[in-house]
Amino acid sequence: MSIHLERDLESLKHDILEQSALVEEMIRIACRGMVERRFGVYDELLSREPTINEREVEIEEECLKILALHQPVAVDLRRVATVMKVNTDLERIGDLAVNISERTESLSAAPSLELPDCVEAMSESAIEMVRDALDAFVELDPNAARQVCLRDDEVDAYNRTVIEAVYSVIQDEPELAQPVLHLFSASRNIERIADHATNIAEDVIYLVDGEITRHQRRGQEHHG
Template sequence: MSKHLERDLELLERDVLAQSSIVEDMIRTATRCLRDQSTEALSDLAALEPKVNAREVRIEEECLKILALHQPVATDLRRVATILKINADLERIGDLAVNIGERVRSMAELPVVPAPAGLDEMTSVTIEMVRDALDAFVELDADAARAVGKRDDIVDDLNHDVINELHAVMQAQPSLVEPAVHLFSATRHLERIADHATNIAEDVMYLVEGEIARHRHRQAGAEF
């Protein structure tokens, strides 16, 4: 590998990590607003979205420049391909955090729905998945990436419990149906964030091991 290619890849990866830091802050802000049912920090969340979008475009453009100028092969080509995929997942996670904020705003003028018991744990696991997936990318650790994917089932189970609890609330208190539906939608966005963290983990496994892992863990009898 030429020193110019190595330099460009390092700068690119640094940009991805900066993006991931912003996106993680967005998740924390959105979920804190959801838990507290407070709109106080939503303006901060909205202000970050255009920054994430602009960086996503810049990272993609840099990837395309590297492909055109350096024509990388083997591991270097996988690095660029992986960054392109991670970049797209991070931008989508940012969008989902904003979507959670929009659900909170819709709930602001409605009766307060008690937070479901599993919501805090679901939030914690999801944020950990995003952070650990990016750590696995930095460390080129396929085992750590594999462990991230295994936690997706935990989030799915917690989401199922949250949905069941919200259904019970709606049946017992019809006046809470509308805010409960918004909360239901918000937890669905949170569950999708965990899915994108799983995608990132699978991309890390591809980078390290050279084998496409996406969807493999969902096949019957297969391990992540």
């Protein structure tokens, strides 16, 4: 590897880690705001979103520049490809954090609607999955990445519990149908954050081992 390629790859890694720190903070604010029913979180996160979007474009452009100038092969090519995919997942996680905060505004206006106990645990699990997936990326640890993938089922189970609670509220307290549907939407967004964390973990496995696991795992779930 040339010195110039190594320098550009290190700079790219630094940029994606800065982006990940910003996105992690957004999902923590969003999930904590939902659990605490805080007004104003939506405006706060909406103001942060343009920075995430701008950085996503800059990182993608840097990846394309490296591909054009250095024409990397083998593991270096996988490093660039992985950063491009992780970059996309991070931007989408940021979008989902904004979506959660938007749902929080409606939930805060319905204080009589109690959140299921599992919502906070679900939020923490999704946040930890994102953090652990990114740690696996930094440490180039495919075993840690595989553990993140396994935890996706835990968040899915929490989401099913929330859906069951939503059905119960609609049946027993139809006047709360509208706010409880916002709860359903928020839960679905948290579940999707966990999906993106799983994507990042699978990309780490690809980066280190050269193994594409995404469709294999989903195919096994389908047959199961």
